[in-house]
Amino acid sequence: HGGGARIKINQKAHFLGKHGSPESYREYERLRLEHAKGLPPAPKLPDKSSTLTVEQLLAEFLRCEPRGANHPQIARIARACTPMIRLYGATPADEFRANRLRATQEAMISQSWMADEEKERCGKWSREYINKSIERIIRVFNWGESRELLPMNTAAHLRTVEPLRLFDQRVHSCPDRKPVDWESQVKPCLPWLSPVVRAMVQVQFLAGMRPGEICTMKRCEVDTTGDVWLYTPTQHKG
DSSP, rough: OTEEEEEEEEEEEEEEETTTHHHHHHHHHHHHHHTTOOOOOOOSSSSSSSOBBHHHHHHHHHHHTTTTTTTHHHHHHHTHHHHHHHTTTTTTGGOOOHHHHHHHHHHHHTTSSSSSHHHHHHHHOHHHHHHHHHHHHHHHHHHHHHSSSSSSSSSHHHSSSOOTTTTTTOOOOOOOOOOOIIIIIIHHHHHHHHHHHHHHHHHHHTOOOOHHHTTTTTGGGEOSSSSEEEEEEEEOOO
């Protein structure tokens, strides 16, 4: 009636949104996970009180981050929190406990929080990526606890969620990254690189430097007067 979707749990109706919409399917999956864990269903909409919701906690974390929300590391945290926001964004942050984080972990495994087009585009998340995403979610709650936005030991309780173990049949593991062979894989590519990039690759190989260290080098920091060139950074680049 009225084009809305709803389900009943323990004789209580829960409205999911517009019938057939992606939002209604995501809300259904959230309620299903709650019911399967034996938890009382969290409200879809936030209470009108001043209680901080999970979505508001993440927004406050991004707003207060001095490096900005577009910083690569912060953007990765925001992406890791996307499944949690879709399932529990309206849940009070102090009620987001280990059971709900575990339900979020299971949703990451099954991809139930994604729309069909997202599943085709993103593919299955690996065990390593899911574990890293859970760590990033806990980091947001740890930040909220340090700012006295959440009760003490909130993050510690979330850390009781066990990471996915090696050989977990529900997910795949990324293959080990092996070092590339200079003669067969790198050296043949050098003639096709621009002079600057070619020099960067050669210096990285000869000196054993990381890519980030190469990118932060300045010409004035390299003494080329002797037979052996000496690189002296002008400031710490950690």
